[in-house]
Amino acid sequence: MSEPATLYIVPTPIGNLEDISPRALDTLASVAWIAAEDTRHSARLLQHFSISTRTLSLHEHNEDKRAAMLCHRLLSGDDVALISDAGTPLISDPGFVLVRRCREEGIPVIALPGPCAAITALSASGLPTDRFIFEGFLPVKSQARSNMLSSLAERTCTSVFYEAPRRIVDTVRDMQRVLKERQIVVAKEISKAFETYISGTPQEVGDWLEAEAVRQKGEFVVMVSPAVVDVSAIPPEAMTLLTTLSEHLPLKKAAAVVATHYNLKKNALYQAGLDLKSGLA
Incomplete structure:
Protein backbone atom coordinates (compact mmCIF):
# COMPACT_ATOMS: atom_id res chain seq x y z
CA MET A 1 0.00 0.00 0.00
CA LEU A 112 0.79 27.06 5.93
CA PRO A 113 0.97 30.40 7.75
CA GLY A 114 -0.92 33.29 6.21
CA PRO A 115 -3.74 35.84 6.43
CA CYS A 116 -6.21 35.75 9.31
CA ALA A 117 -8.62 38.64 9.85
CA ALA A 118 -8.79 38.22 13.63
CA ILE A 119 -5.02 38.40 14.15
CA THR A 120 -4.53 41.16 11.60
CA ALA A 121 -7.22 43.33 13.18
CA LEU A 122 -6.00 42.69 16.72
CA SER A 123 -2.43 43.64 15.88
CA ALA A 124 -3.55 47.08 14.65
CA SER A 125 -6.33 47.69 17.19
CA GLY A 126 -4.38 49.40 19.93
CA LEU A 127 -5.90 46.99 22.47
CA PRO A 128 -3.80 44.67 24.67
CA THR A 129 -2.46 41.70 22.71
CA ASP A 130 -0.60 39.76 25.41
CA ARG A 131 -3.77 37.76 26.14
CA PHE A 132 -6.90 37.53 24.02
CA ILE A 133 -9.83 35.22 23.35
CA PHE A 134 -11.24 34.69 19.86
CA GLU A 135 -14.96 33.92 20.03
CA GLY A 136 -15.83 33.58 16.34
CA PHE A 137 -19.29 34.93 15.52
CA LEU A 138 -21.60 36.15 18.27
CA PRO A 139 -25.04 34.50 18.58
CA VAL A 140 -27.59 35.69 16.04
CA LYS A 141 -30.45 36.26 18.50
CA SER A 142 -30.26 39.36 20.66
CA GLN A 143 -30.89 37.68 24.02
CA ALA A 144 -28.27 35.02 23.45
CA ARG A 145 -25.87 37.70 22.21
CA SER A 146 -26.51 39.80 25.33
CA ASN A 147 -25.87 36.79 27.54
CA MET A 148 -22.57 36.21 25.79
CA LEU A 149 -21.59 39.85 26.16
CA SER A 150 -22.45 39.78 29.86
CA SER A 151 -19.74 37.16 30.31
CA LEU A 152 -17.19 39.79 29.28
CA ALA A 153 -17.95 41.97 32.31
CA GLU A 154 -14.98 40.63 34.29
CA ARG A 155 -12.84 39.22 31.48
CA THR A 156 -9.38 40.65 31.85
CA CYS A 157 -8.15 40.05 28.32
CA THR A 158 -9.12 41.38 24.91
CA SER A 159 -12.08 39.65 23.22
CA VAL A 160 -12.21 39.28 19.43
CA PHE A 161 -15.34 38.54 17.36
CA TYR A 162 -16.39 38.35 13.73
CA GLU A 163 -19.67 39.95 12.74
CA ALA A 164 -21.81 40.09 9.61
CA PRO A 165 -22.76 43.46 8.08
CA ARG A 166 -26.48 42.87 8.60
CA ARG A 167 -25.95 42.48 12.35
CA ILE A 168 -23.11 44.89 13.08
CA VAL A 169 -25.31 47.75 14.34
CA ASP A 170 -27.44 45.48 16.53
CA THR A 171 -24.32 43.91 18.00
CA VAL A 172 -22.69 47.23 18.82
CA ARG A 173 -25.95 48.54 20.34
CA ASP A 174 -26.15 45.39 22.49
CA MET A 175 -22.60 46.12 23.60
CA GLN A 176 -23.68 49.65 24.48
CA ARG A 177 -26.49 48.31 26.66
CA VAL A 178 -24.49 45.52 28.32
CA LEU A 179 -20.91 46.83 28.46
CA LYS A 180 -21.67 50.53 28.92
CA GLU A 181 -18.47 52.57 28.55
CA ARG A 182 -16.03 49.75 27.74
CA GLN A 183 -13.78 50.61 24.83
CA ILE A 184 -14.28 48.68 21.60
CA VAL A 185 -12.59 48.69 18.22
CA VAL A 186 -14.33 47.76 14.98
CA ALA A 187 -12.19 46.92 11.94
CA LYS A 188 -13.84 46.69 8.53
CA GLU A 189 -12.63 45.73 5.06
CA ILE A 190 -9.14 44.76 6.25
CA SER A 191 -6.50 45.00 3.50
CA LYS A 192 -9.07 46.38 1.04
CA ALA A 193 -9.34 49.87 -0.44
CA PHE A 194 -11.67 51.16 2.28
CA GLU A 195 -10.02 49.55 5.31
CA THR A 196 -11.21 51.36 8.44
CA TYR A 197 -10.63 51.11 12.19
CA ILE A 198 -13.05 52.94 14.46
CA SER A 199 -12.57 52.93 18.23
CA GLY A 200 -14.48 54.37 21.17
CA THR A 201 -17.34 53.48 23.43
CA PRO A 202 -20.07 51.28 21.95
CA GLN A 203 -22.32 54.34 21.69
CA GLU A 204 -19.69 56.30 19.76
CA VAL A 205 -18.98 53.40 17.41
CA GLY A 206 -22.71 52.71 16.95
CA ASP A 207 -23.37 56.35 16.13
CA TRP A 208 -20.55 56.28 13.56
CA LEU A 209 -21.97 53.16 11.91
CA GLU A 210 -25.47 54.57 11.71
CA ALA A 211 -24.37 57.96 10.38
CA GLU A 212 -23.95 56.50 6.87
CA ALA A 213 -25.42 53.24 5.57
CA VAL A 214 -22.27 52.47 3.58
CA ARG A 215 -20.33 52.16 6.85
CA GLN A 216 -22.37 49.05 7.68
CA LYS A 217 -21.14 47.16 4.61
CA GLY A 218 -18.15 44.87 4.47
CA GLU A 219 -16.51 42.27 6.68
CA PHE A 220 -16.14 43.19 10.36
CA VAL A 221 -13.89 42.25 13.25
CA VAL A 222 -15.12 43.57 16.60
CA MET A 223 -12.76 43.76 19.59
CA VAL A 224 -13.60 44.53 23.21
CA SER A 225 -11.05 45.89 25.66
CA PRO A 226 -10.29 44.00 28.88
CA ALA A 227 -12.17 44.80 32.06
CA VAL A 228 -10.28 47.30 34.21
CA VAL A 229 -9.12 45.71 37.45
CA ASP A 230 -9.42 47.90 40.55
CA VAL A 231 -6.18 46.98 42.28
CA SER A 232 -7.21 49.07 45.29
CA ALA A 233 -10.03 46.56 45.91
CA ILE A 234 -7.47 43.76 46.36
CA PRO A 235 -6.25 43.55 49.97
CA PRO A 236 -2.61 44.70 50.36
CA GLU A 237 -1.67 41.38 51.96
CA ALA A 238 -2.99 39.55 48.89
CA MET A 239 -0.90 41.72 46.58
CA THR A 240 2.16 41.13 48.77
CA LEU A 241 1.67 37.37 48.59
CA LEU A 242 1.09 37.57 44.82
CA THR A 243 4.31 39.53 44.36
CA THR A 244 6.27 37.04 46.43
CA LEU A 245 4.85 33.94 44.78
CA SER A 246 5.25 35.31 41.27
CA GLU A 247 9.01 35.42 41.84
CA HIS A 248 8.97 31.63 42.13
CA LEU A 249 5.89 30.53 40.15
CA PRO A 250 4.32 31.42 36.82
CA LEU A 251 1.99 34.39 37.33
CA LYS A 252 -1.11 32.38 36.42
CA LYS A 253 -0.29 29.76 39.06
CA ALA A 254 0.56 32.40 41.67
CA ALA A 255 -2.73 34.18 41.00
CA ALA A 256 -4.63 30.91 41.43
CA VAL A 257 -2.98 30.22 44.79
CA VAL A 258 -3.67 33.72 46.11
CA ALA A 259 -7.25 33.64 44.80
CA THR A 260 -7.93 30.41 46.68
CA HIS A 261 -6.25 31.66 49.87
CA TYR A 262 -8.11 34.98 50.00
CA ASN A 263 -11.31 33.96 48.18
CA LEU A 264 -10.67 36.46 45.39
CA LYS A 265 -11.13 36.33 41.61
CA LYS A 266 -8.19 34.68 39.87
CA ASN A 267 -8.52 36.80 36.71
CA ALA A 268 -8.41 40.03 38.70
CA LEU A 269 -5.27 38.93 40.51
CA TYR A 270 -3.66 37.82 37.26
CA GLN A 271 -4.37 41.18 35.65
CA ALA A 272 -3.10 43.01 38.73
CA GLY A 273 0.10 40.99 38.48
CA LEU A 274 0.50 41.91 34.81
CA ASP A 275 -0.06 45.58 35.69
CA LEU A 276 2.61 45.37 38.38
CA LYS A 277 5.12 43.87 35.96
CA SER A 278 4.42 46.55 33.36
CA GLY A 279 4.58 49.35 35.92
CA LEU A 280 0.91 50.28 35.59
CA ALA A 281 0.08 49.63 39.24
Whole structure:
Protein backbone atom coordinates (compact mmCIF):
# COMPACT_ATOMS: atom_id res chain seq x y z
CA MET A 1 0.00 0.00 0.00
CA SER A 2 1.34 3.44 -0.93
CA GLU A 3 2.12 6.08 1.67
CA PRO A 4 -0.73 8.56 2.23
CA ALA A 5 -0.41 11.95 0.60
CA THR A 6 -0.64 15.25 2.48
CA LEU A 7 -3.49 17.58 3.33
CA TYR A 8 -2.34 21.19 3.12
CA ILE A 9 -4.21 23.96 4.99
CA VAL A 10 -3.68 27.01 2.77
CA PRO A 11 -4.66 30.54 3.85
CA THR A 12 -5.85 32.87 1.09
CA PRO A 13 -6.04 36.68 0.99
CA ILE A 14 -8.72 38.44 3.03
CA GLY A 15 -8.74 41.33 0.56
CA ASN A 16 -5.51 42.21 -1.18
CA LEU A 17 -4.51 39.40 -3.56
CA GLU A 18 -0.84 40.30 -3.13
CA ASP A 19 -1.00 38.93 0.42
CA ILE A 20 -0.89 35.33 -0.79
CA SER A 21 2.53 33.74 -0.29
CA PRO A 22 4.69 32.11 -2.98
CA ARG A 23 4.55 28.89 -0.96
CA ALA A 24 0.74 28.98 -0.99
CA LEU A 25 0.69 29.48 -4.75
CA ASP A 26 3.17 26.64 -5.30
CA THR A 27 1.08 24.35 -3.10
CA LEU A 28 -2.21 25.18 -4.85
CA ALA A 29 -0.60 24.57 -8.24
CA SER A 30 1.02 21.27 -7.29
CA VAL A 31 -1.72 19.36 -5.40
CA ALA A 32 -4.13 17.01 -7.16
CA TRP A 33 -7.25 18.61 -5.67
CA ILE A 34 -8.28 21.86 -3.98
CA ALA A 35 -11.19 21.64 -1.53
CA ALA A 36 -12.81 25.07 -1.47
CA GLU A 37 -15.62 26.50 0.63
CA ASP A 38 -17.19 27.99 -2.52
CA THR A 39 -15.64 26.86 -5.79
CA ARG A 40 -17.16 29.78 -7.70
CA HIS A 41 -15.62 32.29 -5.31
CA SER A 42 -12.25 30.53 -5.29
CA ALA A 43 -12.23 30.28 -9.10
CA ARG A 44 -11.54 34.02 -9.32
CA LEU A 45 -8.44 33.66 -7.13
CA LEU A 46 -7.16 30.62 -9.00
CA GLN A 47 -7.76 32.21 -12.42
CA HIS A 48 -5.94 35.36 -11.32
CA PHE A 49 -2.82 33.29 -10.61
CA SER A 50 -3.32 30.91 -13.58
CA ILE A 51 -3.81 27.86 -11.37
CA SER A 52 -5.75 25.08 -13.08
CA THR A 53 -5.88 22.50 -10.27
CA ARG A 54 -9.20 20.64 -10.00
CA THR A 55 -11.53 21.93 -7.28
CA LEU A 56 -14.43 20.54 -5.32
CA SER A 57 -16.64 22.11 -2.68
CA LEU A 58 -16.31 21.52 1.05
CA HIS A 59 -18.70 23.51 3.23
CA GLU A 60 -20.72 23.11 6.42
CA HIS A 61 -23.52 21.20 4.64
CA ASN A 62 -21.40 18.52 2.96
CA GLU A 63 -18.23 18.28 5.06
CA ASP A 64 -18.92 14.82 6.48
CA LYS A 65 -19.36 13.31 3.02
CA ARG A 66 -16.49 15.27 1.49
CA ALA A 67 -14.15 14.36 4.36
CA ALA A 68 -14.67 10.65 3.69
CA MET A 69 -14.09 11.10 -0.04
CA LEU A 70 -11.00 13.27 0.38
CA CYS A 71 -9.45 10.91 2.92
CA HIS A 72 -9.87 8.12 0.37
CA ARG A 73 -8.08 10.23 -2.24
CA LEU A 74 -5.32 11.15 0.21
CA LEU A 75 -4.81 7.52 1.18
CA SER A 76 -4.57 6.73 -2.52
CA GLY A 77 -1.72 9.21 -2.96
CA ASP A 78 -3.43 12.45 -4.07
CA ASP A 79 -2.26 15.60 -2.27
CA VAL A 80 -5.13 17.91 -1.33
CA ALA A 81 -5.21 21.62 -0.40
CA LEU A 82 -7.99 23.05 1.76
CA ILE A 83 -8.91 26.72 1.31
CA SER A 84 -11.77 28.88 2.54
CA ASP A 85 -13.33 31.90 0.84
CA ALA A 86 -10.79 34.15 2.58
CA GLY A 87 -8.22 33.89 5.34
CA THR A 88 -7.13 30.81 7.26
CA PRO A 89 -9.35 27.72 6.92
CA LEU A 90 -11.07 26.39 10.07
CA ILE A 91 -11.08 29.82 11.77
CA SER A 92 -14.88 30.25 11.80
CA ASP A 93 -14.83 28.32 8.51
CA PRO A 94 -15.25 24.64 7.54
CA GLY A 95 -12.44 22.09 7.74
CA PHE A 96 -12.40 20.73 11.30
CA VAL A 97 -14.15 17.48 10.37
CA LEU A 98 -11.69 16.85 7.53
CA VAL A 99 -8.58 17.63 9.58
CA ARG A 100 -9.76 15.49 12.51
CA ARG A 101 -10.46 12.56 10.19
CA CYS A 102 -7.07 12.92 8.53
CA ARG A 103 -5.40 12.82 11.93
CA GLU A 104 -7.38 9.72 12.84
CA GLU A 105 -6.39 8.04 9.56
CA GLY A 106 -2.71 8.89 9.98
CA ILE A 107 -2.74 11.27 7.01
CA PRO A 108 -0.13 14.06 7.27
CA VAL A 109 -1.56 17.55 7.72
CA ILE A 110 0.57 20.62 7.03
CA ALA A 111 -0.73 24.11 7.78
CA LEU A 112 0.79 27.06 5.93
CA PRO A 113 0.97 30.40 7.75
CA GLY A 114 -0.92 33.29 6.21
CA PRO A 115 -3.74 35.84 6.43
CA CYS A 116 -6.21 35.75 9.31
CA ALA A 117 -8.62 38.64 9.85
CA ALA A 118 -8.79 38.22 13.63
CA ILE A 119 -5.02 38.40 14.15
CA THR A 120 -4.53 41.16 11.60
CA ALA A 121 -7.22 43.33 13.18
CA LEU A 122 -6.00 42.69 16.72
CA SER A 123 -2.43 43.64 15.88
CA ALA A 124 -3.55 47.08 14.65
CA SER A 125 -6.33 47.69 17.19
CA GLY A 126 -4.38 49.40 19.93
CA LEU A 127 -5.90 46.99 22.47
CA PRO A 128 -3.80 44.67 24.67
CA THR A 129 -2.46 41.70 22.71
CA ASP A 130 -0.60 39.76 25.41
CA ARG A 131 -3.77 37.76 26.14
CA PHE A 132 -6.90 37.53 24.02
CA ILE A 133 -9.83 35.22 23.35
CA PHE A 134 -11.24 34.69 19.86
CA GLU A 135 -14.96 33.92 20.03
CA GLY A 136 -15.83 33.58 16.34
CA PHE A 137 -19.29 34.93 15.52
CA LEU A 138 -21.60 36.15 18.27
CA PRO A 139 -25.04 34.50 18.58
CA VAL A 140 -27.59 35.69 16.04
CA LYS A 141 -30.45 36.26 18.50
CA SER A 142 -30.26 39.36 20.66
CA GLN A 143 -30.89 37.68 24.02
CA ALA A 144 -28.27 35.02 23.45
CA ARG A 145 -25.87 37.70 22.21
CA SER A 146 -26.51 39.80 25.33
CA ASN A 147 -25.87 36.79 27.54
CA MET A 148 -22.57 36.21 25.79
CA LEU A 149 -21.59 39.85 26.16
CA SER A 150 -22.45 39.78 29.86
CA SER A 151 -19.74 37.16 30.31
CA LEU A 152 -17.19 39.79 29.28
CA ALA A 153 -17.95 41.97 32.31
CA GLU A 154 -14.98 40.63 34.29
CA ARG A 155 -12.84 39.22 31.48
CA THR A 156 -9.38 40.65 31.85
CA CYS A 157 -8.15 40.05 28.32
CA THR A 158 -9.12 41.38 24.91
CA SER A 159 -12.08 39.65 23.22
CA VAL A 160 -12.21 39.28 19.43
CA PHE A 161 -15.34 38.54 17.36
CA TYR A 162 -16.39 38.35 13.73
CA GLU A 163 -19.67 39.95 12.74
CA ALA A 164 -21.81 40.09 9.61
CA PRO A 165 -22.76 43.46 8.08
CA ARG A 166 -26.48 42.87 8.60
CA ARG A 167 -25.95 42.48 12.35
CA ILE A 168 -23.11 44.89 13.08
CA VAL A 169 -25.31 47.75 14.34
CA ASP A 170 -27.44 45.48 16.53
CA THR A 171 -24.32 43.91 18.00
CA VAL A 172 -22.69 47.23 18.82
CA ARG A 173 -25.95 48.54 20.34
CA ASP A 174 -26.15 45.39 22.49
CA MET A 175 -22.60 46.12 23.60
CA GLN A 176 -23.68 49.65 24.48
CA ARG A 177 -26.49 48.31 26.66
CA VAL A 178 -24.49 45.52 28.32
CA LEU A 179 -20.91 46.83 28.46
CA LYS A 180 -21.67 50.53 28.92
CA GLU A 181 -18.47 52.57 28.55
CA ARG A 182 -16.03 49.75 27.74
CA GLN A 183 -13.78 50.61 24.83
CA ILE A 184 -14.28 48.68 21.60
CA VAL A 185 -12.59 48.69 18.22
CA VAL A 186 -14.33 47.76 14.98
CA ALA A 187 -12.19 46.92 11.94
CA LYS A 188 -13.84 46.69 8.53
CA GLU A 189 -12.63 45.73 5.06
CA ILE A 190 -9.14 44.76 6.25
CA SER A 191 -6.50 45.00 3.50
CA LYS A 192 -9.07 46.38 1.04
CA ALA A 193 -9.34 49.87 -0.44
CA PHE A 194 -11.67 51.16 2.28
CA GLU A 195 -10.02 49.55 5.31
CA THR A 196 -11.21 51.36 8.44
CA TYR A 197 -10.63 51.11 12.19
CA ILE A 198 -13.05 52.94 14.46
CA SER A 199 -12.57 52.93 18.23
CA GLY A 200 -14.48 54.37 21.17
CA THR A 201 -17.34 53.48 23.43
CA PRO A 202 -20.07 51.28 21.95
CA GLN A 203 -22.32 54.34 21.69
CA GLU A 204 -19.69 56.30 19.76
CA VAL A 205 -18.98 53.40 17.41
CA GLY A 206 -22.71 52.71 16.95
CA ASP A 207 -23.37 56.35 16.13
CA TRP A 208 -20.55 56.28 13.56
CA LEU A 209 -21.97 53.16 11.91
CA GLU A 210 -25.47 54.57 11.71
CA ALA A 211 -24.37 57.96 10.38
CA GLU A 212 -23.95 56.50 6.87
CA ALA A 213 -25.42 53.24 5.57
CA VAL A 214 -22.27 52.47 3.58
CA ARG A 215 -20.33 52.16 6.85
CA GLN A 216 -22.37 49.05 7.68
CA LYS A 217 -21.14 47.16 4.61
CA GLY A 218 -18.15 44.87 4.47
CA GLU A 219 -16.51 42.27 6.68
CA PHE A 220 -16.14 43.19 10.36
CA VAL A 221 -13.89 42.25 13.25
CA VAL A 222 -15.12 43.57 16.60
CA MET A 223 -12.76 43.76 19.59
CA VAL A 224 -13.60 44.53 23.21
CA SER A 225 -11.05 45.89 25.66
CA PRO A 226 -10.29 44.00 28.88
CA ALA A 227 -12.17 44.80 32.06
CA VAL A 228 -10.28 47.30 34.21
CA VAL A 229 -9.12 45.71 37.45
CA ASP A 230 -9.42 47.90 40.55
CA VAL A 231 -6.18 46.98 42.28
CA SER A 232 -7.21 49.07 45.29
CA ALA A 233 -10.03 46.56 45.91
CA ILE A 234 -7.47 43.76 46.36
CA PRO A 235 -6.25 43.55 49.97
CA PRO A 236 -2.61 44.70 50.36
CA GLU A 237 -1.67 41.38 51.96
CA ALA A 238 -2.99 39.55 48.89
CA MET A 239 -0.90 41.72 46.58
CA THR A 240 2.16 41.13 48.77
CA LEU A 241 1.67 37.37 48.59
CA LEU A 242 1.09 37.57 44.82
CA THR A 243 4.31 39.53 44.36
CA THR A 244 6.27 37.04 46.43
CA LEU A 245 4.85 33.94 44.78
CA SER A 246 5.25 35.31 41.27
CA GLU A 247 9.01 35.42 41.84
CA HIS A 248 8.97 31.63 42.13
CA LEU A 249 5.89 30.53 40.15
CA PRO A 250 4.32 31.42 36.82
CA LEU A 251 1.99 34.39 37.33
CA LYS A 252 -1.11 32.38 36.42
CA LYS A 253 -0.29 29.76 39.06
CA ALA A 254 0.56 32.40 41.67
CA ALA A 255 -2.73 34.18 41.00
CA ALA A 256 -4.63 30.91 41.43
CA VAL A 257 -2.98 30.22 44.79
CA VAL A 258 -3.67 33.72 46.11
CA ALA A 259 -7.25 33.64 44.80
CA THR A 260 -7.93 30.41 46.68
CA HIS A 261 -6.25 31.66 49.87
CA TYR A 262 -8.11 34.98 50.00
CA ASN A 263 -11.31 33.96 48.18
CA LEU A 264 -10.67 36.46 45.39
CA LYS A 265 -11.13 36.33 41.61
CA LYS A 266 -8.19 34.68 39.87
CA ASN A 267 -8.52 36.80 36.71
CA ALA A 268 -8.41 40.03 38.70
CA LEU A 269 -5.27 38.93 40.51
CA TYR A 270 -3.66 37.82 37.26
CA GLN A 271 -4.37 41.18 35.65
CA ALA A 272 -3.10 43.01 38.73
CA GLY A 273 0.10 40.99 38.48
CA LEU A 274 0.50 41.91 34.81
CA ASP A 275 -0.06 45.58 35.69
CA LEU A 276 2.61 45.37 38.38
CA LYS A 277 5.12 43.87 35.96
CA SER A 278 4.42 46.55 33.36
CA GLY A 279 4.58 49.35 35.92
CA LEU A 280 0.91 50.28 35.59
CA ALA A 281 0.08 49.63 39.24
